[in-house]
Amino acid sequence: MSKLKIAIQKSGRLNEDSLKLLKSCGISFNNGKDQLKVEVENFPLEILYLRNSDIPQYLEDGTADIAIVGENLLIEKQKKVEVILPLGFSKCRVSLAVPKEVKTDDLAYFQGKRIATSYPVTLGNYLQKNNISAEIHTISGSVEIAPNIGLADGICDIVSSGSTLFKNGLRETQVILKSQAVLVRSKLLNNEKLAILERLVFRMKAVLKAKNSKYILMNVKNENIEAVSNLLPVLKSPTILPLAEPGWSSLHSVINENQFWEVIDELKLAGAEDILIVPIDKMVV
Numbered sequence: 204m205s206k207l208k209i210a211i212q213k214s215g216r217l218n219e220d221s222l223k224l225l226k227s228c229g230i231s232f233n234n235g236k237d238q239l240k241v242e243v244e245n246f247p248l249e250i251l252y253l254r255n256s257d258i259p260q261y262l263e264d265g266t267a268d269i270a271i272v273g274e275n276l277l278i279e280k281q282k283k284v285e286v287i288l289p290l291g292f293s294k295c296r297v298s299l300a301v302p303k304e305v306k307t308d309d310l311a312y313f314q315g316k317r318i319a320t321s322y323p324v325t326l327g328n329y330l331q332k333n334n335i336s337a338e339i340h341t342i343s344g345s346v347e348i349a350p351n352i353g354l355a356d357g358i359c360d361i362v363s364s365g366s367t368l369f370k371n372g373l374r375e376t377q378v379i380l381k382s383q384a385v386l387v388r389s390k391l392l393n394n395e396k397l398a399i400l401e402r403l404v405f406r407m408k409a410v411l412k413a414k415n416s417k418y419i420l421m422n423v424k425n426e427n428i429e430a431v432s433n434l435l436p437v438l439k440s441p442t443i444l445p446l447a448e449p450g451w452s453s454l455h456s457v458i459n460e461n462q463f464w465e466v467i468d469e470l471k472l473a474g475a476e477d478i479l480i481v482p483i484d485k486m487v488v
């Protein structure tokens with residue numbers, strides 16, 4: 204039986220969360236530090252540990268069948284691969300930044316200037332679309348140092364918390380694109396591999412869905428059940444179980460974590476008491 208080859212980043216920003224996601228999907232493997240290829244014991248999967256920047260090419264060639272990569276890299280490398288699923292981690296943006304002494308936010312500042320970046324294609328397309336002609340200096344790392352050493356007048360780089368920019372006296376002026384980790388596939392998969400992929404995606408969706416959802420339990424007087432239920436976004440309808448104390452029920456439901464903070468005050472006002480919020484491990488709906 205054939206195995207699906209998944210490429211994940213060997214080390215860096217995507218590595219830990221990619222491994223965590225696979226493990227949450229019930230996929231077990233020995234994570235040997237120096238191994239570049241690992242066989243999974245309980246699922247037809249082989250894990251290849253590669254450089255993030257090489258992964259789009261391996262997918263296009265069919266050397267890897269699927270992969271977890273940063274969405275921004277797919278845009279930069281312009282390879283023929285298909286995005287299957289956004290994974291919700293490694294969220295960042297690719298932005299332009301200037302030394303903080305530069306007071307304007309106008310894109311026209313970059314006209315005729317030198318911009319250092321590791322993402323020349325993304326930057327080039329953006330500048331062209333906005334009719335700016337600038338000199339692009341491609342460097343593979345430590346881009347944020349470029350203005351300080353006189354190599355460039357601004358940079359185009361990944362920003363997340365903004366602390367790298369801040370530490371280097373830079374200021375974000377334009378967001379070119381937003382990115383997160385995505386599951387991608389090669390276009391060359393046979394039916395057998397597609398069937399394995401479908402099983403894996405099913406598991407990933409169950410894990411991702413559960414991550415943002417919480418199980419909520421509360422005690423409610425019977426006459427308040429309807430008012431409380433109306434405030435809860437539910438899968439089908441809430442589960443209602445009688446308490447030992449007459450006239451009271453325990454009401455159970457599933458709620459998105461963000462929604463919970465929005466409705467908590469209203470729930471209490473409507474008569475909900477002893478509210479418990481419990482994490483959900485997997486969710487199949």
Ligand SMILES: Nc1ncnc2c1ncn2[C@@H]1O[C@H](COP(=O)(O)OP(=O)(O)OP(=O)(O)O)[C@@H](O)[C@H]1O
Nearest residue numbers: 215216217254255256273274276293294295361363
């Ligand atoms: N500070 C950050 N916060 C969140 N996500 C980030 C951050 N920096 C990078 N990323 C995302 O993680 C991906 C991998 O970044 P990382 O810096 O680990 O590797 P890399 O330098 O692109 O590559 P390689 O594995 O080839 O050395 C990026 O393509 C981007 O999508």
Ligand SMILES: O=P(O)(O)OC[C@H]1O[C@H](OP(=O)(O)OP(=O)(O)O)[C@H](O)[C@@H]1O
Nearest residue numbers: 216344345361362363364365366367368
């Ligand atoms: O806005 P922040 O939260 O500071 O994140 C942005 C920084 O993170 C990335 O570098 P990383 O730390 O991955 O190091 P690298 O340059 O070695 O890839 C990116 O290249 C920025 O430098």
Ligand SMILES: [Mg+2]
Nearest residue numbers: 215216344361
């Ligand atoms: Mg990096």
